[in-house]
Amino acid sequence: MIRTLRILSANPMSLLGLLLVALVVLAAVLAPLIAPFPTHNGAVVDFVYANQGPSARNWMGTDLVGRDIFSRILYAYQISLVLGVVVLAIATPIGTIVGLLAGYLGGWAGGVLMRITDVFLSIPPLVLAIAMMGVLEPTLTNAMLAVTAMWWPWYARLVYNIARSEREEGYVLAAEVIGASTWHIAFREVLPNCLPAIITKMTLDMGFVIIIASSLSFLGLGVQPPTPDLGSMVAEGARYLPDSWWLTVFPGLAILIAVFGFNLLGDGLRSVLGVDEQ
Template structure:
């Protein structure tokens, strides 16, 4: 039977659905993506419209998640914030992959002094606590959601460089690589077409596992005032704005916090399921 991309995708989805935990993770991730895509249509009210008359209302029929100190509907802000959080996390991982994968490919394939220099630079980045490093970079660039994404992406690349380098070291002496060399394939073609193509499974798994942590890191920077700025509806910024109301208006920070919790859990469950399914696929 011919193995096509559609057949592999169907097999992967089937494996995820058969596992209850990964099925839950997949369902939640799909729900978050749908909400992010249709956020303006799904949100019941304008997320930034001020309504001082209805400030700090508890959850009820008209405001399921309550309202904030400016009378804005928290449910609408959480829904619209889903798009910003997912896009921000995707941007973080894209930066990490775009920087880290070529470095890992070059280090593993070239070896010798090139590998030594690139890995020592990678070690320097890894020697700093990632969140502290991201805070320092974001503070240098200035508070904004774009700068927070850039700062976190710059911190994230060393893990992908290490991951891909390890895969290259395992694959570069395989028979299909030696065959490509004999046929006259250039180094770039071998690295990107042959080696990277066979390294996509661990890369996809790692990205899926990192997505939730990217959401959490971005929310952390916004909580500290280095990410999204008011009145932008972003989960971390909402928690930061509502922390002074926590003891009396519990709903203000509870619902954005629960949303972050569920999002991180969903991507972790999906990542674990993908790792199991794709690993079995490679073993076969």
């Protein structure tokens, strides 16, 4: 851990990414403590302060019904991070198992698994998510399911490429000679060599999941009001540009900070773990 931090700190951009990710995570975790108006994460109306620009009272201004935008962004980070963690916690194991078995087994079994994967990969991710949300009720749970359905194939393809190259290595052949089972070789011998690439991709994908989730909310297919969500906040404010610019600019900057941080951190981890582009 110390060695990893030392290597990351040697790269200014990776260190910046780590600091931004830490800032976003802390903002989400400590939102109930640091939000100036913690009750503004729900259905609260205060027309006295409605649609006011940044001030000493409201650092990032207020929305159309008087809710503090800074407070809502902090709580929106909670939604974004929870969605990203849950999506990757589901999609990563599914894609890893499919790719690992397809890459190690090969033959007709591997061919069938990868053709199924290719079917999902052939559909643009956002289009697939929109299609699913078009027939499901727009809730946080359904948004997670929609994003998960489009995310696991990328891990399947990544692990498949690694496993296919590893199955001819000496340690795999030695395990086969001594009679190790297929499951033992795949999950105890090959999988550990896939983990650095998987961890790096998960870090990079956190930013992309936040973008996709925000895009769904921007289109009205994700988290629904009054629950704060960065995408829906941008969509609501876009109708009042440029006069009420703070309604869109600050939630947009919040998305930028989160995505930029995870991308920089992912690039740094790629260098630390020695992961090649797949």
